[in-house]
Amino acid sequence: MQSYDAGPTDHEAGTAPLIEDTIGANFERTAAAHPDVEALVDVAQGLRWTYRELNDEIDVVARGLLGRGIAKGDRVGIWSPNCAEWTIVQYATAKIGAILVNINPAYRTHELSYVLNQSGVRMLISATSFKTSDYVAMVGQVRAEAPTLRMVIFLGTEDWAALRDAAVPAQQLRERMDSLSNTDPINIQYTSGTTGFPKGATLSHRNILNNGFFVTEGINLKPGDRLCIPVPFYHCFGMVMGNLGCTTHGVTMVIPAPGFEPGITLETIEAERCTGVYGVPTMFIAMQNHPSFADRDLSSLRTGVMAGAVCPIEVMKRCINEMHMAEVAICYGMTETSPVSCQTLHDDDLERRTATIGRAHPHVEIKVVDPETGDIVERGQPGEFCTRGYSVMLGYWEDPEKTAEAIDQDGWMHTGDLAVMREDGYCTIVGRIKDMVIRGGENVYPREIEEFLYAHPDIEDAQVIGVPDTRYGEEICVWIKLKPGAERLDAEAIREFATGRLAHYKIPRYVHLVDEFPMTVTGKIRKVQMREESVRILGLANS
CATH class of the missing domain: 3.40.50.12780 (ANL, N-terminal domain)
Known part of the structure; x- marks a missing residue:
């Protein structure tokens, strides 16, 4: 050892x-x-x-x-x-x-x-x-x-x-x-x-x-x-x-x-x-x-x-x-x-x-x-x-x-x-191997984008997934749960918030507002289900 x-x-x-x-x-x-x-x-x-x-x-x-x-x-x-x-x-x-x-x-x-x-x-x-x-x-x-x-x-x-x-x-x-x-x-x-x-x-x-x-x-x-x-x-x-x-x-x-x-x-x-x-x-x-x-x-x-x-x-x-x-x-x-x-x-x-x-x-x-x-x-x-x-x-x-x-x-x-x-032996989790998004050859770790979005004053929770894309292979999609009383956000508002603070390929293309996330009883987010629903909602089945 x-x-x-x-x-x-x-x-x-x-x-x-x-x-x-x-x-x-x-x-x-x-x-x-x-x-x-x-x-x-x-x-x-x-x-x-x-x-x-x-x-x-x-x-x-x-x-x-x-x-x-x-x-x-x-x-x-x-x-x-x-x-x-x-x-x-x-x-x-x-x-x-x-x-x-x-x-x-x-x-x-x-x-x-x-x-x-x-x-x-x-x-x-x-x-x-x-x-x-x-x-x-x-x-x-x-x-x-x-x-x-x-x-x-x-x-x-x-x-x-x-x-x-x-x-x-x-x-x-x-x-x-x-x-x-x-x-x-x-x-x-x-x-x-x-x-x-x-x-x-x-x-x-x-x-x-x-x-x-x-x-x-x-x-x-x-x-x-x-x-x-x-x-x-x-x-x-x-x-x-x-x-x-x-x-x-x-x-x-x-x-x-x-x-x-x-x-x-x-x-x-x-x-x-x-x-x-x-x-x-x-x-x-x-x-x-x-x-x-x-x-x-x-x-x-x-x-x-x-x-x-x-x-x-x-x-x-x-x-x-x-x-x-x-x-x-x-x-x-x-x-x-x-x-x-x-x-x-x-x-x-x-x-x-x-x-x-x-x-x-x-x-x-x-x-x-x-x-x-x-x-x-x-x-x-x-x-x-x-x-x-x-x-x-x-x-x-x-x-x-x-x-x-x-x-x-x-x-x-x-x-x-x-x-x-890290050098001090402490670890960070950057995602699941199966959840990692590969956009145009760039490895994108959902957790990094999620942590960034938590700083937005209107966002209570955010979950990032990859969805099919004909040009880049995958694109970034984020499901967002807003704080009570917050104004609605769209993809343009998220892009504006992230521009200059996140690399361009990490900025979500799609934004989906939800009241709840699909999850197991133990609180683990079911990203497989999110991905399937996003493909259906966005009409990406043939991408």
């Missing part, structure tokens, strides 16, 4: 050693050390547990799963928005060595059927409904198509009480816990692919326990601090960076609502005196522009994480100046790397926390390579971001071919992201 100063690869040895516990053993260690600290608060349900109480509740559910015959390595699916039971099931399955399969609450029958069958789910724990989703009806429609599915537990019904009533003696749980290894697979998370079916990233205790721990180390949360978690549990941001980050440190997990609501999140931060809050950039934008924002007392906030997409500089500045989050961090990663590979630190200067994604996480190596040759590029030059270390997934569930495409023979995970590593 090369040292920090050795060259264009980078790693951070870290001050704390890797945790070699299982998730269950680590949780019990925290509960023993901080038994009376509040562990979990579900605001919507009015539920609260201390660490001692939550450990007892997790044990009851774990013993109930054993009583229902769930074996080590069996897959237990959970299909629900955020709630206390989600967290309890996360730790109960970890204690018995069952593999938790996270199912996106936005899925419909086609996707549900695929996930149940691809992972071989034996038990499904599901909400009954959420927003427009009737989970009971959808489970009924696909159950005959899922031959491995033997049991369905609906939350909020007598099913949950019956599961708890099935609890076997505590000794059987001890015996199961003693048989587990921290390198066992414990979680399958389906990545939101832009084409084809999603792939099941398979993660171990060691993968996600350590990643949650080191993310939380980086933002300086301590026992008794309180973290507001409005990001979804079915994704790494919620269950790893949120829940596991808290439970490795004796921090309180605060669930503001089943799904993200900016007003409720702000209300929860104030009422629960939260120390930190997590979110993707669109969540922070929504909170900062909510009518109640100026009236909320957010002075308890000190820290948090913004991740899931590259973070607009102006939004970050408002987090620090108006939300009191002086120690807020940027994190970068992907599900396949548990998820975080780079992070800014709580005491980094403003420039590093607004202009970069941070530097290599503890015990993780990173490098930036030429996507064509695989050779490491010089610092300051763009290339594909690759990472290696404890955090790299075990592989895609039952898909060795896709696994081999993502992880090379030397253990490097190839992310598909274009990055630049």
Whole structure:
């Protein structure tokens, strides 16, 4: 492993050693050390547990799963928005060595059927409904198509009480816990692919326990601090960076609502005196522009994480100046790397926390390579971001071919992201390899143009894509979301704003005004869909 100063690869040895516990053993260690600290608060349900109480509740559910015959390595699916039971099931399955399969609450029958069958789910724990989703009806429609599915537990019904009533003696749980290894697979998370079916990233205790721990180390949360978690549990941001980050440190997990609501999140931060809050950039934008924002007392906030997409500089500045989050961090990663590979630190200067994604996480190596040759590029030059270390997934569930495409023979995970590593080891993401626009032979990185447009007084958010062009191969198109009350902008106004400040080939030819961007539930912009819609709107199908 090369040292920090050795060259264009980078790693951070870290001050704390890797945790070699299982998730269950680590949780019990925290509960023993901080038994009376509040562990979990579900605001919507009015539920609260201390660490001692939550450990007892997790044990009851774990013993109930054993009583229902769930074996080590069996897959237990959970299909629900955020709630206390989600967290309890996360730790109960970890204690018995069952593999938790996270199912996106936005899925419909086609996707549900695929996930149940691809992972071989034996038990499904599901909400009954959420927003427009009737989970009971959808489970009924696909159950005959899922031959491995033997049991369905609906939350909020007598099913949950019956599961708890099935609890076997505590000794059987001890015996199961003693048989587990921290390198066992414990979680399958389906990545939101832009084409084809999603792939099941398979993660171990060691993968996600350590990643949650080191993310939380980086933002300086301590026992008794309180973290507001409005990001979804079915994704790494919620269950790893949120829940596991808290439970490795004796921090309180605060669930503001089943799904993200900016007003409720702000209300929860104030009422629960939260120390930190997590979110993707669109969540922070929504909170900062909510009518109640100026009236909320957010002075308890000190820290948090913004991740899931590259973070607009102006939004970050408002987090620090108006939300009191002086120690807020940027994190970068992907599900396949548990998820975080780079992070800014709580005491980094403003420039590093607004202009970069941070530097290599503890015990993780990173490098930036030429996507064509695989050779490491010089610092300051763009290339594909690759990472290696404890955090790299075990592989895609039952898909060795896709696994081999993502992880090379030397253990490097190839992310598909274009990055630049600075001389100080801090990195910036300049786009996706597939999102890079090639206009007349010039490589154009959408992120650079987006960051420039954020400085326009009328623009709330901007997303740049390439669209077909007969002359240049591709042209620049920008989708713009205006600030409330702003005047309409057209392509001529954007050209006038950019002329003399951006190279001519980076100035967007097309401008499309929108109220919202198409995005995944985790806040990632779906640029493939944007490109398809732009081609249709602009009549470029034959270009």
